[in-house]
Amino acid sequence: MFLETVYYLGSDMGTERAIEILRSSNIVLFQLFIFASLGLNISLCAELLLTMRDPFYPAGRRMKFYVIFAIFFATVIPFLTMGRGLSINY
Secondary structure (H helix, E strand, C coil): CHHHHCCCCCCCCCHHHHHHHHHHHHHHHHHHHHHHHHHHHHHHHHHHHHHHHCCCCCCHHHHHHHHHHHHHHHHHHHHHCCCCCCCCCC
16 A cells, blocks of 8 residues: 555655665654653653752743753654664664
8 A cells, every 4th residue: 555655756666665664764753752752751850850959940931941852852862873773774
């Protein structure tokens, strides 16, 4: 079904190549969301430490920095770790 729904710019790609594209995109998306979760967990730990230091400072002011950090962390780190721990290199 994937082969019939995607335009390949005139090249004749086999079923194996289409499955390889899907597999690599699944790995990239999996790593992206794993590192987004890790970035948000790091932000949560930082928030707990900052809250213990100054408990009456509003946390909403720091939230935008946590989201920006998590997005940056999730988009940069997976490309630095691509192919590590896998049997194939990308």
